[in-house]
Amino acid sequence: MLLPTYQLVAGGKLREAIRSATAAEIAHPRHALDLARLRAELHASLDEHAQAEETYRKVLAHRSLGWAGLGLARAEFARGRLDAARATLGALIGANPRLMAAYDLLARCHEAAGDAAGAQKVLEEAVAISPHLVRRLRKLGEVALAAGDAASAEKSFKQVVARARYSEFRDPEDHxxxxxxxxxxxxxxxxxxxxxxxxxxxxxxPELDACLNIANAALHEAAGNKGAALAGLQAAVAAVRSATTLSTGLKLGLVRSCLAHRLDAGPGSDAGGDERCRQRRHPGGRRARLRRGRPARTGRRRPQAAQGTGAHPAGRGRREAQHGRRARRRAEPVGGAAPGAERPAGDDRRGRRRAAPDRRARLGSPAGRSVRCPAR
Structure with missing residues (x-):
């Protein structure tokens, strides 16, 4: 009986499925309610909310059913009839106080009408009945934050963070x-x-980076550190460009914060002023600044330093420097370099040779020849 209709639904042929359900409803009046519910849901999936509303009203005319009242309220909400939807949901909650979906939809109606306090009150009633649904707790915190009730928002988000700590559906936006x-x-x-x-x-x-930067910007702004707050917002904007799962509410909040700090980079905005100042101080960027500190390249290699002056040619390794110092030591006189001569750079022989100033004179005298130098 219902199998042909469900096969058409599985094949994506929703129009034919509606016609099949209508025919089956006439042929099998015993299952008319189930077929009417299926027909109304198919109309709603096709955005034909007027037909869905009409079907739900016909069902309610015969019997008061919770799913029919909830479907009617959804159709009225989709058509923008918020007052009618709130009246329907109020009567439905009075008759079915544990129909939690009705509370959620009623909170959405209040929120769409701009009544954040009303939405918060409805969600608090729902949480009192069913306190374990993280999604509803999260929504209550968001609504309370929008309504300016920071204490209720803190309480709700603390519960969300605690309940979702070991869940795979953890969201950095909760923190x-x-x-x-x-x-x-x-x-x-x-x-x-x-x-x-x-x-x-x-x-x-990127989602974690965006949330961290926005949170740090809020802390810096509260502490009066405007420069750090601006840097955090700029880093958050860069992270949001790479993020894919952030909510629309977070992005809108970031846009409002950027506009409040004049980061829109418009014609009259000061956004990027610090960077422009840095460019004026250092035109050309970091590479040009480093290049100004080096000698100009002319295409020719600089001449190497002459041997024996102490300046070692550029490009040689440490081992060659050591060999050069040893060769110069062997070429020097026994008494060392002449007085007043410049000691080669890097040739530190302090502590190795402790010769007296008149050693050369003593070595030239007969008495001096018999004096043996101590072993090195």
Missing amino acids: LRLVQALVRRGDAVQASGVVRDLERSLRAG
């Missing part, structure tokens, strides 16, 4: 939101600890 909540409360010490935990416990990547 970032917790840091933002703590900064708003003025607890910079605890916020710094959260940043260190974020850096230690999550895998390196």
Whole structure:
């Protein structure tokens, strides 16, 4: 009975599946509710929310069912009828107080209407009934942060971080939101600890880099260090370009922070001013600065230093330098270099030869010839 319809759905033929469900509903009135639900869901998947709403209303006219009321509210929300959707969901929650999806949808309606406080209240009621769903806790923290309730946001994100610590679905944005909540409360010490935990416990990547830089920028801004905050925002922008899984809310928040600090690089913006100043001080960049410190290259090799002057030719190794010093020692007179002669560079023989100043005179005298020099 339902198999042909589901086969058409699996094949992607949704229009034919709707016609098949309509025919099966007439042929098998006993399963009319199941077929009507399938038909309404197919209309919703095709963005035909008016037809889906009509189908749900027909079901509700015969019997009050939770899935039909929730489907009707979804269709009304998709069509932008927020007041009607909130009224439907309020009645549905009154009749089914443990239908958690109704709480989530009602919070979305309040949030779409700009009522962050109302959305927070609904989510708090849902968390009181079902406190273990991380996704709902995360949403409650985001809504509380948007509503300006930093204490509730801190409480929610602490639970999210604790529950998702050993999960493969860990999100660095949870730590970032917790840091933002703590900064708003003025607890910079605890916020710094959260940043260190974020850096230690999550895998390196552009998403982690973006969250770390945004968190550090918030800490620096709270401490009054505007230069470090600007550098953190610039590094976060560079990391976001490589990230692929960051949420739209984080990107929008980063854009707002950049605009608040005039980092839009517009015609009247000071963005990049420090870099322009550095370029004016050092035109040409780092390579040109290094090149100005070296002699100009003319295409010819510089002449090598003459032998015996003490300046060793450039390019020779340490062993050749040692051989050159030994050769000069053998060529010198026994008494050493003449007084006033310049000692060759690198020829440090202090402590090796302790000769008296008049040694050459003593060696030239008869008495001096009989004096034997001590063994070296």
